[in-house]
Amino acid sequence: MSVDTAEPSEFSPRQNAVLEQALQLLVDGGEKALTTSGVARAANCSKESLYKWFGDRDGLLSAMIAYQASKVRTFERNGERLTAASLHDHVVIFARDLLEVLAGDVSLALNRLAIGQSNRDGSKLGKLLLERGRRQIDRRAMALIDAGKRAGLLRFADADEAYHTLYGLVVSDLHVRMLLGEPGLKDTARQAERAVTAFLRLYGTDKVLAEMPVLG
């Protein structure tokens, strides 16, 4: 395992603490609760400092997204020959992690925030969220899928297409439902297992299919 090189955290420790408080405020009360005065009060700092550090309110929101993204680091595997069983397990773990990340309250709060602003500011926050928040998980999945192909376990022409298929199978409409306020999934393990089974049935080579239960 190797961890991604964490860039030297574009913000000072004090600023990180403030951003942490701001995230907490956002999670608890939604965007309405995220006022500059409220952040200053919760973080015991002055509004003047907020504006000095982040420019304006939008700058603060962007900084919150960047900060949260900098906290989430995903591990990538290296070497380690894949078998049909281990590929299955790794994809299941990926699927579970994906569902867990999407269901996290900070993730949901930030997505709600960005979506709420997205037809006003030219989707600046939305872009930021997609680029900073999704890149890690995309890379991890692509690496896994590519490794499966190199090991002769998966077969596809377009890796991106295969990945999006996997994503859809795992997430379905759960993300939007959660964003709309529906309580989270009851059994994420089962959902992940089902999705991976379908994915392997679609993209697995004979080597993989031979080890899968007959359907029906």
Added chain:
Amino acid sequence: MSVDTAEPSEFSPRQNAVLEQALQLLVDGGEKALTTSGVARAANCSKESLYKWFGDRDGLLSAMIAYQASKVRTFERNGERLTAASLHDHVVIFARDLLEVLAGDVSLALNRLAIGQSNRDGSKLGKLLLERGRRQIDRRAMALIDAGKRAGLLRFADADEAYHTLYGLVVSDLHVRMLLGEPGLKDTARQAERAVTAFLRLYGTDKVLAEMPVLG
């Protein structure tokens, strides 16, 4: 074909016109632009009437969702024996319609609105949107899937599970991406075709699989 019985439109024609203007305002400028004064001005009505008709701002938002849902009517087929080819075609049409609905600017604007409010008001708008906006399309898909099963073309234990699989294959993360402001899909027809192919490969009986191209 039979059209759903349209309930006598809980709002007066004048109120419908006002709601139409409000939707237009929301689409153009996002939630920030949807002020009570703005709606009154755009619709040439008084704020007093707005409050008389809809109670308060939240009531107006709810009414907008209800009104939009009442406009969308989906057709359900009846009778008409399904073949492998016609099932495929109908599912593709469903997939295309689904993508088209989700990509519609009014749909996106309302979803953004409901999502933006969803961690404040106990997701009242989110519930409303899911119940009033999704029921139609869910019913249509379930009817189609059930018909496929009765015709011996599809095989599954849980129809709901099969439907969610289809949904995920068709939509993947497109809905969230569009909500975040990413420009819409280039080739919805291709996306729909891919999804349906995968769906039939997963849930089709031999009768269906026999007519499908060998993969990869």
Added chain:
DNA sequence: CACGAACCGTACCGTACGGTACGTATATGG
């Protein structure tokens, strides 16, 4: 025609937010 209901347009009120200014405290460096 007269009466009343519904409605429009506008003016108004209280509040709360984003952003700025200022006085004070703490700390760092010479």
Added chain:
DNA sequence: CCATATACGTACCGTACGGTACGGTTCGTG
């Protein structure tokens, strides 16, 4: 010990919104 920088806390300003009140107008009805 002083000087400078950084940041805290508070007070302040302008604006804009949700919601209410009121005078004038239209329109249906007896």
